Amino acid sequence: MNLSVDLGGLQLKNPIMPASGCFGFGKEFSQFYDLSELGAVVIKAATGEQRFGNPTPRVAETPSGMLNAIGLQNPGVDKIMEQELPFLDSYDTPIFANVAGSTLEEYVQVAEKLSQHPTIKALELNISCPNVKEGGIQFGTDPNLAYELTRAVKQVSKKPLFVKLSPNVTDITELARAVEEAGADGLSMINTLTGMAIDKQTRKPLIANETGGLSGPAIKPIAIRMIHQVREQTDLPIIGMGGICTADDVIEFLLAGSNAVAVGTANFHNPLVCKEIIDELPEALKRYKFTSLDELREVAVS
Amino acid sequence: MNLSVDLGGLQLKNPIMPASGCFGFGKEFSQFYDLSELGAVVIKAATGEQRFGNPTPRVAETPSGMLNAIGLQNPGVDKIMEQELPFLDSYDTPIFANVAGSTLEEYVQVAEKLSQHPTIKALELNISCPNVKEGGIQFGTDPNLAYELTRAVKQVSKKPLFVKLSPNVTDITELARAVEEAGADGLSMINTLTGMAIDKQTRKPLIANETGGLSGPAIKPIAIRMIHQVREQTDLPIIGMGGICTADDVIEFLLAGSNAVAVGTANFHNPLVCKEIIDELPEALKRYKFTSLDELREVAVS
Amino acid sequence: MILQQDLSIVSNKVIAKDTYEMVLEGDLVQQIKRPGQFIHIKIGEGFSHMLRRPFSIADYSLETNQLVIIYKVIGEGSKWLSKQSDQSFINVLGPLGNGFEIDHLANQNVLVVGGGVGVPPLYALTKQLSQRNDVKAVLGYQSSDSVFYEEKFNKYANTTVATNDGSYGEEGFVTDVINQMQNQVDYYFACGPLIMLGAIQLQLRDTQGLLSVEERMGCGVGACFACVCEADNEKGYVKICQDGPVFHSNEVTLYESIS
Amino acid sequence: MILQQDLSIVSNKVIAKDTYEMVLEGDLVQQIKRPGQFIHIKIGEGFSHMLRRPFSIADYSLETNQLVIIYKVIGEGSKWLSKQSDQSFINVLGPLGNGFEIDHLANQNVLVVGGGVGVPPLYALTKQLSQRNDVKAVLGYQSSDSVFYEEKFNKYANTTVATNDGSYGEEGFVTDVINQMQNQVDYYFACGPLIMLGAIQLQLRDTQGLLSVEERMGCGVGACFACVCEADNEKGYVKICQDGPVFHSNEVTLYESIS
Ligand SMILES: Cc1cc2nc3c(=O)[nH]c(=O)nc-3n(C[C@H](O)[C@H](O)[C@H](O)COP(=O)(O)OP(=O)(O)OC[C@H]3O[C@@H](n4cnc5c(N)ncnc54)[C@H](O)[C@@H]3O)c2cc1C
């Protein structure tokens, strides 16, 4: 079965990509399978300068999910381009860069640099990281800020721009509209929900940062709802994510209105999960009587 | 161990009560244990007139959680007072009424009637039901509406008023502040998160209403975070809920800043769960080296 | 009385395509009053599956303290069940619902109609009905490999099997078979997919009957209002778990709700 | 090479209070390079537990294709592990990390210090060290009922056991015991709680040593940055899962991070 999809002008072999922050810069997972099998790779967030992130512990398990507060640790955009991108260049799959920052200027600077790099085929604008004190989620919860930021980044980048939305909002369609008006070429949704867990032994939060982002199957129903809501309002391509673990989940996300999907937390559960989902997808589609991805997209819940 | 708590002036034997909508009007669960063992009972939402609710299917399972879209089915406030409250009157535990409506006037009317009924010891104002087209969640996502409604209800009721907050908001502290200013005597949090699941076989939402409210352990980290956030801003008593299944969970909710807790979805998993938690709580407190509930409240994460 | 109890698995085996028969043992069995009641089974470890799964009691014996369920593997819950091994325990809430009231029936021509996983509750029913009545059973299945319990029914009832694809027994739906016997029936019992029940209700609208109805459930005990069905009574609805799952054919109006 | 494989459980038994020894068998064992590496174990059915649990390889044999882990029951994951029965399978990702580099050590006075569940990785280490060195082991436990593997260590090392409450062996912490032998040590190895490692690092700051460090983990393979620890290198940090879990005592600065 032909699994290829057109995602805002980019041709992907299949609609499956690892989610930003859950796959590093790809190297570790290249031990498990050939990254060229992936529809795309989304690399870890890049900021203007290197960041050390939050104190540890940075992760905790929750029912059917996990909390993380990595805090955008990364070597900075220059080192990423120098040290990480060359490795990825050897694979036949489009690379998405995830752009983060504390200020509009930082976002713009990072986006500009990455968009000029030949290895990077698209940008994902992370306006939804709940784990940093500055920037991040503010841009993702205020439609005006989201609009300004998207516009500013759009002006310095010619690569397709996907804006990654935060689910920690009263009305996600408002944010989606704002970034669409600002010129976004697509949407990524959802990022994590802000959560917390308390260690009863120490009587302190399990995550040193106190709160962290909730991901994994626990949030899948929220992701499906939000994608469906946004799909009713826009034709922009959507990269859907939030708890995907199986090919069945992928079909559910596509039915909700996603054009492609990203797999995050499940990579920790099974480092081969992206490849296994790609291998199983044709069988799963047949099980639900779809003869092609196009046919599925036509019946997507609307 | 003495488990009693003072909840906004009400004396409860212990901090455990079933959550509204998950325990009917108590009768069914009275087959399993003596309801007098409960800290309190919160009955199903009452509206001005009888309601039939949403079409079926109304529930679906999700990872470590469930969706529901009952749609406030209930016989109406008058029949509830006539037919349901007399049964509960025979138990030695305070009864909380859950008040719902489509308009401010309906809320006020229901609250007024219930607050005059001698069996009802406190009101829980449900401004957060995501499953009805009108009223419900609008009042719970707009601070101004929440303020108006709380004030209006406060004027007709002398019983302690707990306002039940919706987690489907960008900033829950804003809502908490609004209802506190309007005179709320306490807060209940959290209601369900709006979610959706799609049946891959039929290609339609599993819930006839399309979206439903997500409850159960999946949402626990979100509940803990929100309670903690609100506790940092107010001294109002908080009834915490969202995924509680065990005595350990209760301790986590108390550490986050709750004064008492409600158990919802877990009643479907185990109809004896509230009683079992009450029985186990002293042991659990000892396991974490608490000699009393007061001691726990003092170290609550802040 | 409704109990929550760990029952031991006496056996758990495939009896047709994707279809298992599980025998459970424990004191809870003593509480069963009638065929047509059901049990609500906890799935998985811990709290990953918050909803129990309802399954009809297909057979039971107060002497051996055992009950039987027959279930089809559909999704996660039934798949998990199919993997549980003998001698382990599963947590059961039950017996739930009211089942088939048959005390008033004697010397009647009774028709029992089941489709797919609607067949199980009819087995204990047929056994009991046959003691005082003449019973005909019509059992519908997808195809030959999904047929189960035909011989068992044959012991107590004149049994006709129909398969959708004609690969076994009569070809077609149970309604096709019933067409030919309509006038010889004093009373009927049916359990199966909503669409089948609606069709039968319409087809046999001049005959008294009891229908066992399915709906997605939360609590299983009447507290959550998940499983309501419109009904011709004072309240305007029934709760399937508590008031049913068996209803008189003129109480619930299924063919309206499916059209 | 890191593999993800279902290993069969050869045995799983209590060896001390809340402490189990599990023997696993499978081809993955052939990939183990050194003592001190660890495995990452999938917990539970389905996707209810999204994070694997890291456990040190306590012993392994390329001949029998078996490895041993020793684990304490702490929370849901280890509790689940303790309930798995022989002949069933668990899903393992490993071997992970670099383990203890010891090829350069011969004819040295070596000290091995373990606390609680920090003891396991030192067992295979002690076996290998003892082939060419004189090994002293100091093992700290809560109290007498939590002591395990004393005799096994005794075969390869002069072993001192200390318990916090003095109910067995020396009374006090491992650091109390080490105080007395400080000057006779050429090289040391330690694994245990952060606070113990920090104390030892300070106490033996003039001696070369390797520390095995714990941290909560996500991926276990170096991709998620969950398990970083500040370090005295160019990047300013190390990833415990990938660069460790064993570090040179002057690379990671633990006594600073715990003060
Ligand atoms: C009163 C009653 C008696 C039943 N008796 C039998 C029986 O004897 N044999 C048998 O094979 N099946 C029977 N069913 C159907 C059975 O409950 C479902 O097949 C089963 O719950 C599917 O669970 P799952 O986890 O495998 O499927 P999933 O689709 O993964 O289940 C997800 C959720 O949907 C619910 N659900 C899915 N299908 C149904 C359904 N048809 N009816 C009600 N809830 C459903 C589940 O209970 C669960 O909460 C009965 C249903 C009811 C209401």
Ligand SMILES: Cc1cc2nc3c(=O)[nH]c(=O)nc-3n(C[C@H](O)[C@H](O)[C@H](O)COP(=O)(O)OP(=O)(O)OC[C@H]3O[C@@H](n4cnc5c(N)ncnc54)[C@H](O)[C@@H]3O)c2cc1C
């Ligand atoms: C490299 C390494 C080697 C280890 N070797 C051993 C060993 O040989 N024997 C042994 O008993 N324990 C060992 N541990 C600790 C062991 O991983 C934890 O005790 C175990 O993960 C607890 O899981 P749980 O589900 O029982 O506890 P829970 O508290 O329910 O676990 C919840 C989450 O926290 C994590 N977690 C809890 N405690 C720890 C901890 N101390 N270190 C890291 N993560 C933790 C779990 O992995 C899980 O993700 C090791 C840890 C690391 C990092």
Ligand SMILES: Cc1cc2nc3c(=O)[nH]c(=O)nc-3n(C[C@H](O)[C@H](O)[C@H](O)COP(=O)(O)O)c2cc1C
């Ligand atoms: C450990 C971890 C790190 C993450 N880092 C990033 C990041 O750097 N940038 C980003 O946009 N999203 C990040 N995310 C969010 C994921 O990309 C994804 O949106 C979210 O986890 C939901 O998908 P999942 O449930 O499949 O994990 C991170 C998630 C996790 C669990």
Ligand SMILES: Cc1cc2nc3c(=O)[nH]c(=O)nc-3n(C[C@H](O)[C@H](O)[C@H](O)COP(=O)(O)O)c2cc1C
């Ligand atoms: C089936 C069902 C019905 C509910 N009905 C109501 C209701 O009538 N009024 C209300 O305030 N909350 C209602 N809730 C929300 C619960 O009271 C509770 O806030 C929520 O489920 C979170 O707690 P839990 O995770 O323990 O279930 C309902 C929840 C469920 C699952």
Ligand code: FES
């Ligand atoms: S399942 Fe709760 S009322 Fe029927």
Ligand code: FES
């Ligand atoms: S656990 Fe992911 S980098 Fe170490």
